[in-house]
Amino acid sequence: MERKTGRSLLSIVVPCYNEEKVLRLFNGALMDQLKKMADRRYEYEIIYVNDGSGDGTQKLILEFAEKDTRVKYIAFSRNFGKEAAMLAGLEHAAGDCAVIMDADLQHPPSLIGRMLDKLEEGYDQVIARRDRTGDSWKSSFFARTYYRLVNKMVDVKMVDGAGDFRLLSRATIDAVLSLQEANRFSKGLFSWVGFNQTYIEYENRQRAFDESRWSFKRLLRYGVDGIVSFNVQPLRMCVYLGGALLLLSMAYLVYLFVSILIHGIDVPGYFTTIALISVLGGVQLISLGIIGEYVGRIYAEVKKRPAYIIARTNLEHDSWRQEPDKK
Numbered sequence: 001m002e003r004k005t006g007r008s009l010l011s012i013v014v015p016c017y018n019e020e021k022v023l024r025l026f027n028g029a030l031m032d033q034l035k036k037m038a039d040r041r042y043e044y045e046i047i048y049v050n051d052g053s054g055d056g057t058q059k060l061i062l063e064f065a066e067k068d069t070r071v072k073y074i075a076f077s078r079n080f081g082k083e084a085a086m087l088a089g090l091e092h093a094a095g096d097c098a099v100i101m102d103a104d105l106q107h108p109p110s111l112i113g114r115m116l117d118k119l120e121e122g123y124d125q126v127i128a129r130r131d132r133t134g135d136s137w138k139s140s141f142f143a144r145t146y147y148r149l150v151n152k153m154v155d156v157k158m159v160d161g162a163g164d165f166r167l168l169s170r171a172t173i174d175a176v177l178s179l180q181e182a183n184r185f186s187k188g189l190f191s192w193v194g195f196n197q198t199y200i201e202y203e204n205r206q207r208a209f210d211e212s213r214w215s216f217k218r219l220l221r222y223g224v225d226g227i228v229s230f231n232v233q234p235l236r237m238c239v240y241l242g243g244a245l246l247l248l249s250m251a252y253l254v255y256l257f258v259s260i261l262i263h264g265i266d267v268p269g270y271f272t273t274i275a276l277i278s279v280l281g282g283v284q285l286i287s288l289g290i291i292g293e294y295v296g297r298i299y300a301e302v303k304k305r306p307a308y309i310i311a312r313t314n315l316e317h318d319s320w321r322q323e324p325d326k327k
Ligand code: UDP
Pocket: 014, 015, 016, 017, 018, 019, 051, 079, 080, 081, 082, 085, 101, 102, 103, 104, 106, 207, 211, 212, 213, 214
């Protein structure tokens, strides 16, 4: 990337999945913002990551790229999910810093200027944090409860309202990319790598068109990922639970033995038998399930599949994974 002397490059990574309705609006808003920031000491590149959209998203992106050479794109061979799209964007970002933002205008481009101010103050991660204005009580309730729960269980700190809209310094990008795991949970990874972090608040907006691309099933999967990919706490809980149950049943056996010695053999305890079977069955199933979660993840890790496959791109290096030394 050629740079005018003394200028840094800011990469703007935008994952898009079926965003044809809003993308033109988004691109316009972003370009306006870049125009406003033309006198800053930055050059800009925009990387649209088309995550296997089935609508006219790719056509629009090609049109933008035609009009403006700063527009780059990476089109996946199918839908690989937002995590993969963000990874691809960061791996191919040439910038000295990068902003990740959604295409649905929920992340206002006007914030980029304020983010750069913070970066210049010396922060490595500037995280835009939204309030929950206009969210349905259901989704804000679930989100709050989730964060409360996760922060109790997980070794890294996750902040409610702090999403993927953030500015990362080159050091942070490299740190995040050095984490090779296949099951990526970026919110956790960004927090895990550390560096100087700061927050800027903005008012929540509703999606401009359509509904969120996250179905309940996807959110649930994402929620489990958030807990499981960051610690072994659930495994530990299995051990505690098993231990407690063992002690309880030992105590029960002793009690039973003593009562048989004193009163002779009792009427066969139908209720206790059923209770024991069902409780133990439940505990075993839960434990197996938790172990399954980890085994599934280990399975995904050992397969070493790429996180995404690129079908087409206008970037010079079009291999699916950029070697670190080629940068
Ligand atoms: N997205 C993506 N791949 C997916 C789902 C979503 O690249 O499989 C993109 C989507 O186009 C948008 C961003 O990720 O730019 C956030 O998606 P969405 O607005 O649906 O999520 P929410 O705002 O509800 O978290």
